[in-house]
Amino acid sequence: EMVKSGLSAGSVQFKHKGFKFQGFGNPVWCYDRFGKSITVLPDGRVIEIAGEHEDYYDENFCIYNDVFVFDGKGNFTIYGYPEGTFQPTDFHTATYFEGFIYIIGNLGYQRERLVGVTPVYQLNTDTFAIKRLKTTGNKPGWIFRHKAKLVEDGKIIISGGEINQQAG
Numbered sequence: 242e243m244v245k246s247g248l249s250a251g252s253v254q255f256k257h258k259g260f261k262f263q264g265f266g267n268p269v270w271c272y273d274r275f276g277k278s279i280t281v282l283p284d285g286r287v288i289e290i291a292g293e294h295e296d297y298y299d300e301n302f303c304i305y306n307d308v309f310v311f312d313g314k315g316n317f318t319i320y321g322y323p324e325g326t327f328q329p330t331d332f333h334t335a336t337y338f339e340g341f342i343y344i345i346g347n348l349g350y351q352r353e354r355l356v357g358v359t360p361v362y363q364l365n366t367d368t369f370a371i372k373r374l375k376t377t378g379n380k381p382g383w384i385f386r387h388k389a390k391l392v393e394d395g396k397i398i399i400s401g402g403e404i405n406q407q408a409g
Contacts, residue, residue, distance in 0.1 A: 276331030287311040291330040304329035334389035348385040
């Protein structure tokens with residue numbers, strides 16, 4: 242119902258006046274997010290990846306590590322992942338290439354940011370298995386709010402954005 246309604250966590254709490262908030266660190270799950278990516282696959286499915294709800298000082302602040310698959314016929318599936326497999330991710334890019342979506346960078350929780358590291362994940366669009374990739378070469382660092390462009394030979398060029406220079 243949260244996906245169908247598009248309501249924020251706070252709106253649901255207000256709507257259900259008897260609902261008791263459990264305290265900071267236990268946000269109400271919701272679909273209302275920013276910093277998520279939206280990727281349209283060649284077969285028409287739409288993939289939305291993670292994002293965050295509210296700002297860090299809000300009781301419902303949360304950065305998510307889930308994937309929504311919309312089939313284009315009004316149905317959807319939500320995939321949730323353990324943090325050890327896919328860390329909470331927002332303000333990343335998602336680039337489709339040959340059956341996979343490459344998720345690059347993110348802002349994430351401050352405590353998880355690593356100077357000089359660029360998180361890169363590969364999402365299989367058939368099985369929705371996700372894995373973190375080891376990368377080589379020059380890395381931009383902990384980048385977020387950037388752009389990604391697929392070029393020849395399956396290379397992804399990153400431009401713009403912001404780079405975190407402080408350890409978590």
